[in-house]
Amino acid sequence: MIDFFEEVNKRKEDIIADIERLCEIPSVLDEATSNDGQPFGKPCREALDLMLSIGERDGFKSVNVDGYAGHIDIGEDEETFGILGHLDVVPCNEHGWNTDPYHVTIKDGKLYGRGVADDKGPLIAGYYAAKIIHELNLPVKMKTRIIFGCNEENGSKCMQYYFTKQPYPKMGFTPDAEFPVVYGEKAGVNFQMKGEIEKDNIIGIYSGSRANIVPETCEAYISGHYKQYKEDFIHYLNQQGLQGSLEEEGNHTRLTLIGKSAHASTPDAGINAAVYMCHYLATISENQLVHFVDDCFYQDNYGKKLGIAFKGLMGDLTVNLGVLNYKDGYASLVVDMRVPHEMTDEQLTMPIVQQLNKYGLEETHELGKALYIDPQSDLVQNLHSAYVEFTGDHIHQPQAIGGGTYAKSMPNCVAFGVEFPGTDNKIHQNNEEISIDDLLKATAIYAKALYNLIKK
Structure with a gap:
């Protein structure tokens, strides 16, 4: 039996290092530097380029879609499972932060910085989940496509454009909300x-x-x-x-x-x-x-x-x-x-x-449009099963939320993590944070859930 949590812990330092690099880029919408190839400004393009380079560093094919978004393909199969995350962040208040928001601080077992929880940290967690499955050479029937955009916080124009150029994956999730799995999002x-x-x-x-x-x-x-x-x-x-x-x-x-x-x-x-x-x-x-x-x-x-x-x-x-x-x-x-x-x-x-x-x-x-996926669908049930396996939580059930995510950008997609019940990652607030233990646990959940859905 595969111990996904052990595999995640082997890569702990690499996961944190990649999050640190991404969060150093203040990738807030910057219309003053918007032009062809960087429609959301220079900082967002820098974050996009860095994420693409992470995939290339690890030997995967990376694709830039005109600066709006990009993807990393892990595997060679024709059918695709999508993991969608965003590289842009909301602005930081001038006062109220206890640390530099664009330099990840590690303190008391937590990462502090803009983007550690929304959504650079979770995106890296999804990436490493797929990377682990690939590195273990596990038999799969679908490749995993890590898709990342630069405009989620301001209307998701990135995904609207991306899916005019690229096909929809067969199914997918976005690690940009909370656990358990989110089958419904308000308009x-x-x-x-x-x-x-x-x-x-x-x-x-x-x-x-x-x-x-x-x-x-x-x-x-x-x-x-x-x-x-x-x-x-x-x-x-x-x-x-x-x-x-x-x-x-x-x-x-x-x-x-x-x-x-x-x-x-x-x-x-x-x-x-x-x-x-x-x-x-x-x-x-x-x-x-x-x-x-x-x-x-x-x-x-x-x-x-x-x-x-x-x-x-x-x-x-x-x-x-x-x-x-x-x-x-x-x-x-x-x-x-x-x-x-x-x-x-x-x-x-x-x-x-x-x-x-x-x-x-x-x-x-x-x-806008609302999202509603049948809570009894294979996608929702498999994701929830992996969550329960790693948490033992039988109380919290699949849910609907008010937040809007990339899940609305494609068919058969839901939001899944990264915030656990009873925690507050201070998303869109001062001192945004994520527990390292929660981050690693989420990565293991993603790996298990992904493998359940794409294994032969």
Whole structure:
């Protein structure tokens, strides 16, 4: 009997070293350096090239698909099993990290750094799982194709392009979520909300850079000397248990409020700085933007105040105000929603439009697709069996989530790991981390599950 965990441990140092190299590259979307061959910017192209070189180093065929994505083929068979991961990462907050986010720190049995859990670490785990099967010369009926893109965090344009150039694998998984196996993902939708709003005493509000992150910081500029707001604002921060500051800016006042970042699919795990700022501003201003945010988002991550609360087989609809910009009387907001597959576009849109009309705002949006794979399918059951074998966990069952992954990019694909039940890898947050033991265990699970599905 093959001891996959022992095989993984033999390669522990190599696994960590490859993760360290990948995480040194700040592969955030960089439109300023976007051009032919690097559509998502220079850092993302550098990460792509490094991953391709890892495959070539190990003697495998690597293919670059116009800088959008690439793959490494392990094996020679015609049929293909796909393992899909992403090389791009979300931006890091300027403050809040205890270590350099782009230099992996090993401490107390954990790796710390941007990408160690989302998704460079898990991608390397999937790669080594397939590599182990190949190096053991085990009999298989399918090759494994490790597929990696550079735009998962901003709409997965990489996979949309990649699959216009390359065929779909027969089946696959993406190590970009949590254990146990994820057979369902809610539809993702970003509402772009815009309009002109009379200033009142609000000069500007700025919060968030990505819709799929709960914004941690919000800055607001208001007319009047800071002394007239100081007592009330500090009292508000203390009352809410939040950090922040206020400073004099010429004849104006700058307010800063610090919340807590989190993934947009789990907004309850964060504290939305934009929403909490507007809740305060609504007490000192008649500005309709801050009242819209306060009325429709404060202490409500489930769309009740917007009139769109919905619970389906995959759980509740969730709402995250990810980006808020207000300057020169013009408001621009981006709201991320994760929508159960039973909800129609009309059910979602009509109540929102009615609310926006009250505040002089307009919207545009595109409802994404949901994912649903039969929980009794061979793919789901084989993956889950490997998870149970290595964890002994019979309590947690195959599940549906709010997060969106590459699993939606191809047929017969699901998300599988890497976060274990009861752990928090701080994905999209400060101090992203992964336990080395969890990483190695996940790699062994992937190897066992993959072999179950592709062995002769």
